[in-house]
Amino acid sequence: MAMIEIDGLAKTFGPVAAVRGVTLNVDKGEVLGFLGPNGAGKSTTMKMVTGFLVPSAGSARICGHDVQSDPLPAQTLLGYLPEGAPAYGDMTARGFLYFCAETRGLKGAAAKAAIEAAVAKTELGRVLEQPIETLSKGFKRRVGLAQAILHDPPVLIMDEPTDGLDPNQKHTVRELIREMAPTKAIIVSTHILEEVAAICTRAVIIDRGRVVADGKIDGGVIHFATKNADGSAGEVIADARDLDGVFRALTHTPVAA
């Protein structure tokens, strides 16, 4: 059984179809890079998989638990870094992580141990007692990451985890993801195509709410199964380190009306 099962997920906001039927399965050990231009539906898909948005159609399951009909077990098994890493600015990083631990049923020594481990992995030690609103963008992002991995979840969903980080911080986060990869099913959305070769075992390209390419990375080469606009299937072989051409050929950035 795949740990993340996404089945025909769709979302319309009024007249706008943001996501139009996304189907994906992610297994343990996979790091799925979720690629697509701005407005393609990456974040909306993730918001539905994590139970924040109710899908217009389709379903999502985390380790077999339907996110809509059985949300609490699904969310217990899930670590989620929302877009922009929102956190309560008035709390200290430690207070915030303690709150997250508490809602996940960890308290006392167990909460302390979980926080320590997450803080060590995300290198937050220096800023632990500072209010989150006073932290730099990079540290804020890492507080969000620490929150997501706090309970060592089997499923991790991260919306642009390296956005706003400097090259050193990006490297640390990528190392962290690589390290966690074997025991988890991970979805990472990103605009940064080089990230795919650095951390992912699989890449999925989404365009205008649909999956247009899906391929496993093998020795730096991706064998994409593609779906064209007319519904016909195709195949593209790309170098994982040089996805620019494939990305541009398959996707369209929506022009604001």
Added chain:
Amino acid sequence: MFKGTLAVFRRELAAYFATPLATVFIVIFLFAMGAFTFYLGGFYDSGQANLGIFFSFHPWLYLFLIPAIAMRLWAEERKSGTIELLLTLPIPLSAAVIGKFLAAWVFAGIALTLTFPMWMTVNFLGNPDNGVILASYLGSWLMAGGYLAIGSAVSAGTSNQVIAFVVSVVISFLFTIAGAPLVIDALSSILPLELLNTVSSFSFLTHFNAIMAGVIDLRDLVFFGTLTIFFLYVTAVLVDLRKAG
């Protein structure tokens, strides 16, 4: 559900005190209470050793001050995006709604408790009926819960705190004055008596005045309790509706 409620409650209550909001609110609350009681209410001139004048201003102060506490409850989460985090943590929505409400209610209770010098003053000056005073304090706190629940529901419907404040004040005002002579006299010529009684029975003033008289009637408690639960339910529905986009 309990662990979630407790975690949210603690976080929210700490949030009031982590910002200047708590200090500003409590200072203004106490100052306004005193000013109204002694100047507008003519507490000394009344020559009565009771806190009736003090309590009679509570509905009117709550009308503006409680929406100021309640407006941030959900609107702020939506604005800052933390609602996405809160609603993807493994806690039921009811735990978040109740935890937030309880924190705001306890905070209002702390502010109310800090008016205790009024109670000391009146005990120093005479021999008031302390049972009536205690009942009035409890009634006032219950009423604050009602105003808060209204504010919570309104806050859940918007990401704009100013809108949340203004709309809460208006709805709270309607509930406050439903039984006042202003409304009853105006409606008495057009509404049949039964309907008039129904309108008047939704009035915070009517129920609070009954409690202030020192008679704790189950009906008044049930009124504030039911109203609070109803508006918390509306809060949950509104938060849930937004999830459906």
